[in-house]
Amino acid sequence: MSLTLTPNIPDPDDFYKELIDSQRHMDDAQAAMMNCKLVLLLANHIGDRAIIHEALRRAGGAV
Amino acid sequence: MFKTYSYPKFPYVQSAAQKTGEVVRHKLVIIGAGPIGLTAALDAAAQGLPCVVLDDNDTVSVGSRAVCYAKRPLEVWDRLGVGERMVAKGVGWKLGKVFFQDRLSYQFDLLPEDDNKMPAMINLQQYYLEEYMVDEIGRLPRVDLRWKHKLIAIEQQSDHAVLTVETPDGVFTMEADWVLACDGANSGVRAMVGAQFTGQFFQDRFLIADVIMKAAYPTERWFWFDPPFHPNQSVLLHRQPDDVWRIDFQLGWDADANEEKKPEKIIPRVKAMLGDDREFELEWASVYQFACRRIDDFRYGRVLFAGDAAHQVSPFGARGANTGVQDTDNLLWKLKLVIEGAAPLSLIDSYNEERAFAADDNLLNSTRATDFITPKSASSRLYRDATLQLAEQPEAEFARKLVNSGRLSMPTPYRHSSLNTPDEEVFSGAMHPGTNCADAPVKRQGREGWFLNQIGGGFTLLSFGPTPVESVAFGSVTARVLQVGRDIEDEKGVLAARYDAKPGTTYLLRPDQHVAARWRGFDEQKIVQALARAVAA
Ligand SMILES: Cc1cc2nc3c(=O)[nH]c(=O)nc-3n(C[C@H](O)[C@H](O)[C@H](O)COP(=O)(O)OP(=O)(O)OC[C@H]3O[C@@H](n4cnc5c(N)ncnc54)[C@H](O)[C@@H]3O)c2cc1C
Numbered sequence: 333m334s335l336t337l338t339p340n341i342p343d344p345d346d347f348y349k350e351l352i353d354s355q356r357h358m359d360d361a362q363a364a365m366m367n368c369k370l371v372l373l374l375a376n377h378i379g380d381r382a383i384i385h386e387a388l389r390r391a392g393g394a395v
Numbered sequence: 396m397f398k399t400y401s402y403p404k405f406p407y408v409q410s411a412a413q414k415t416g417e418v419v420r421h422k423l424v425i426i427g428a429g430p431i432g433l434t435a436a437l438d439a440a441a442q443g444l445p446c447v448v449l450d451d452n453d454t455v456s457v458g459s460r461a462v463c464y465a466k467r468p469l470e471v472w473d474r475l476g477v478g479e480r481m482v483a484k485g486v487g488w489k490l491g492k493v494f495f496q497d498r499l500s501y502q503f504d505l506l507p508e509d510d511n512k513m514p515a516m517i518n519l520q521q522y523y524l525e526e527y528m529v530d531e532i533g534r535l536p537r538v539d540l541r542w543k544h545k546l547i548a549i550e551q552q553s554d555h556a557v558l559t560v561e562t563p564d565g566v567f568t569m570e571a572d573w574v575l576a577c578d579g580a581n582s583g584v585r586a587m588v589g590a591q592f593t594g595q596f597f598q599d600r601f602l603i604a605d606v607i608m609k610a611a612y613p614t615e616r617w618f619w620f621d622p623p624f625h626p627n628q629s630v631l632l633h634r635q636p637d638d639v640w641r642i643d644f645q646l647g648w649d650a651d652a653n654e655e656k657k658p659e660k661i662i663p664r665v666k667a668m669l670g671d672d673r674e675f676e677l678e679w680a681s682v683y684q685f686a687c688r689r690i691d692d693f694r695y696g697r698v699l700f701a702g703d704a705a706h707q708v709s710p711f712g713a714r715g716a717n718t719g720v721q722d723t724d725n726l727l728w729k730l731k732l733v734i735e736g737a738a739p740l741s742l743i744d745s746y747n748e749e750r751a752f753a754a755d756d757n758l759l760n761s762t763r764a765t766d767f768i769t770p771k772s773a774s775s776r777l778y779r780d781a782t783l784q785l786a787e788q789p790e791a792e793f794a795r796k797l798v799n800s801g802r803l804s805m806p807t808p809y810r811h812s813s814l815n816t817p818d819e820e821v822f823s824g825a826m827h828p829g830t831n832c833a834d835a836p837v838k839r840q841g842r843e844g845w846f847l848n849q850i851g852g853g854f855t856l857l858s859f860g861p862t863p864v865e866s867v868a869f870g871s872v873t874a875r876v877l878q879v880g881r882d883i884e885d886e887k888g889v890l891a892a893r894y895d896a897k898p899g900t901t902y903l904l905r906p907d908q909h910v911a912a913r914w915r916g917f918d919e920q921k922i923v924q925a926l927a928r929a930v931a932a
Contacts, residue, residue: 368781376793 335386397678398607399637400522405453405529407543413567421447422734424558424571426546426584428452430461430521431702431719432577433528436538437475438727441852442906444734445537447569449560451545455529458679459520459605462633462641463713467806467831468720469513474851474908477531478513481524485517486634491616493800495783497623501795505803510889511834512845516803518635520605521716549574549587551696573730574698577719582704588695594688595762597709599769601685602644602655605678606665609638618800620768620783624667629768631800632668639678642668643710645769652682685709687762689754693722693747701726706754711764711801718757721806722750728852728906737871738930745814745931753807760802767799806831809909816903816912816925824895832908835890837883846890847908849883854911854926855904859896862917869926874903905929 341347355363375384388395412419423439425432428450439446464481472478492502507515532538547566548559556574560567576584585592617632619625628645635641644664646655654660661680669675689706693699702719726746732738770776785794808830809815815828826833835846850857854874856867866875879885879896894902894913903912903925912925 364777365781365784368777369785372778372781372785372794372797 333380333383335383335390337390398676399639399678400520402454402457402522403526403529405540405542407453407563408541409562409564410541410567412569413562413564416567418568418570420555420570420572421445422571423447423573423575423730424449424569425575425577427576427578427702427704428525428529428540428542429456429577429579429702430524430528430716431704431723432575433525433532434472434475434720435575435577435701435723435727436532436540437477437528437535438723439731440532440535440537441475442727442731443537444727444731445539447539447541447571448532449541449544449546451543453542455525456521458603458681459522459635459639459641461521461524461713461716462518462635463516463717463804464519464524465516465713465717465804466511466513467804468717469517470831470834470847470908471720471724473513473847475531477527480527481519482514482517484523484527484636485519486614486636487514487517488614488616488634489515490613491618491800493783493786493798494617494619494622495780495787496621498787500620500783500786500798503795510836510887512847513834516713518633518641520635520637520639523636524716546578546584549584549698551588551698554697556697572697572734575723575726575730576698576700576704577702577723578704580703580707582700584698585690585700585704588698590695590700591691592688592707593691594686594707594758596686596688597684597765597769598648599684600646600648600650600652600655600682601710602646602650602661602664602680602682604642604644604661604665604680605635606640606642606675607638607678608640608669608673608675610673610675612640620779620800622668624670625664629800630668640675646682650682655682656680687758687765689751689758693750694743699726699730699743699746701750705750706758708757708761709765711768712761712804713801714757714761714804717804718753721753722746724907725750732872732930735871739932742931745812749809749812749814752809752811756807757804764799764801768801814905814911814929814931816921816928818913820915822895822913824893826894826910826913828910828912830910832904832910833893835885835893836887837879837885837890839883844883846883849877850904851906851908853906854929855902856917856922857894857902857904858899858917859891859894859901860899860917862901864919867919867922867926869923869930869932872926872930874922874926903929 423446425448436448469478489505493500545561547561550557558569614634619630631643633641701722708714729742770779782797785791810829837846856874856876859879862876899916901917905911911929
């Protein structure tokens with residue numbers, strides 16, 4: 333398995349709106365905190381370290 | 396003056412050699428009578444190896460310093476006859492609580508594994524630990540422990556070292572076939588031999604306070620991240636014997652150490668933490684900063700390094716003394732065999748191989764805890780806080796696994812050691828060549844006892860079945876048979892389960908209670924080969 337980069341979310345516009353809306357009421361600090369929680373939750377869901385590693389790299393991380 | 400402890404003052408005695416000016420050659424000279432030098436001396440005596448211990452002071456550790464001792468070092472001290480006394484005096488703790496800001500984030504159980512003689516962890520002030528070892532050494536004629544003897548220079552020859560030592564009576568010279576430097580984090584010996592000591596230095600300071608508090612606080616470990624009484628920093632509360640409580644306050648880099656050490660600064664901090672008028676008295680306080688670093692090689696010619704002189708870790712996870720004891724556990728039997736000519740010099744080099752590996756593992760663990768507790772950037776701090784917030788959600792068990800307020804010190808298995816004989820047959824369970832031996836309740840001559848008390852000191856062949864011989868030798872190194880069902884009884888079956896034993900299973904165990912090799916049968920030739928390998932021959 334490798335990191336999925338082909339479209340995998342059936343309704344991309346709707347997903348994107350949900351993501352943005354979820355932080356609409358937040359200031360920058362709150363949103364940053366939420367983003368961190370989101371990363372942790374999703375990373376744990378994925379679990380596969382090779383995929384997480386690939387995502388870290390693709391996101392520009394120094395891994 | 397301490398209220399709960401009176402410091403022993405050990406007598407300085409001028410040696411006969413210094414009086415007469417005779418230069419005496421010793422087999423082993425240990426520099427430093429801290430926890431590690433004292434443990435080394437006990438182990439040398441257990442090996443039948445006479446030694447001299449030099450310490451520049453004449454008492455035990457000032458202030459409690461190390462507090463938590465984990466199971467494996469307690470097992471080592473038990474092999475050396477001092478473990479039971481430490482456990483009897485120490486306080487055991489099982490429940491850890493982690494607080495974030497004004498609330499309990501979660502709690503964890505130290506879930507000790509059943510059927511072990513030694514507990515997972517005890518808390519005991521370092522001065523007791525040292526005092527008990529000094530007491531024991533007093534009973535051992537082969538250990539020559541000399542107070543007020545400061546090593547000031549070392550000159551290395553090809554097969555020995557020349558030591559210049561200063562006492563209240565002046566300076567004199569002695570020689571040693573081997574020198575074991577246990578002279579602590581600021582090791583002078585390290586500098587004398589030109590060793591490198593590199594790693595990461597943390598820009599942070601910590602206030603350590605011991606307070607006497609009679610109030611009924613539970614015996615738990617409490618760790619606060621960013622508490623209201625000490626915003627943005629961490630605080631740790633731990634119980635020690637004699638109603639003494641250890642409190643660690645993270646202060647940050649800008650704190651003024653001398654200022655923070657003053658009682659008028661400390662008392663309000665502790666008051667704010669206790670949050671009420673509970674009575675307490677300040678026993679001892681110190682401000683320190685720490686580093687995570689290790690020596691480039693544990694051996695420089697005839698000089699070997701152990702304990703803080705060889706590696707320094709942050710106090711998170713209580714690793715310093717715990718790992719240092721495992722250094723000397725690893726070294727002393729090797730030294731004895733090499734000094735006796737029973738093993739080649741290369742056996743000593745396996746000390747660096749195995750313990751540098753363990754030191755790196757400890758440094759990694761300790762650095763990780765430090766990074767979690769004291770995040771170095773706004774973004775890492777955000778991740779830290781996000782983890783702590785998620786950890787409060789009862790379902791989010793994964794987040795609690797990420798919270799790192801210091802991991803319990805566990806022995807590092809020597810999985811890839813050149814002394815191991817790799818398995819040829821299939822075994823399951825936690826034991827492998829290179830791991831320390833699991834304990835188990837056993838009976839010997841009808842009496843209840845513990846497995847670890849039956850082994851150690853020399854090589855053992857643990858066999859789960861009859862054997863054709865009583866011992867196997869390689870040169871002058873002998874492994875004696877310990878047969879389950881004959882010499883010891885495994886009534887509960889714990890031993891067999893922990894060692895994944897079937898009838899005929901045989902383990903070759905090292906003098907430091909580590910697995911060297913194992914088989915599903917008893918093949919003398921293979922045992923001889925494994926024994927040779929275990930002594931680097
Ligand atoms: C605040 C604090 C908390 C800690 N908590 C823990 C914990 O909970 N668990 C844990 O395992 N570890 C802990 N540690 C670490 C632990 O205290 C050390 O790892 C341990 O003391 C190291 O023992 P050592 O024998 O190597 O060195 P030291 O204890 O430093 O002893 C060195 C000895 O050598 C002597 N000496 C030095 N130079 C010379 C010389 N030239 N000649 C003769 N003698 C000399 C010194 O007088 C001293 O007696 C803590 C440390 C601190 C500071």
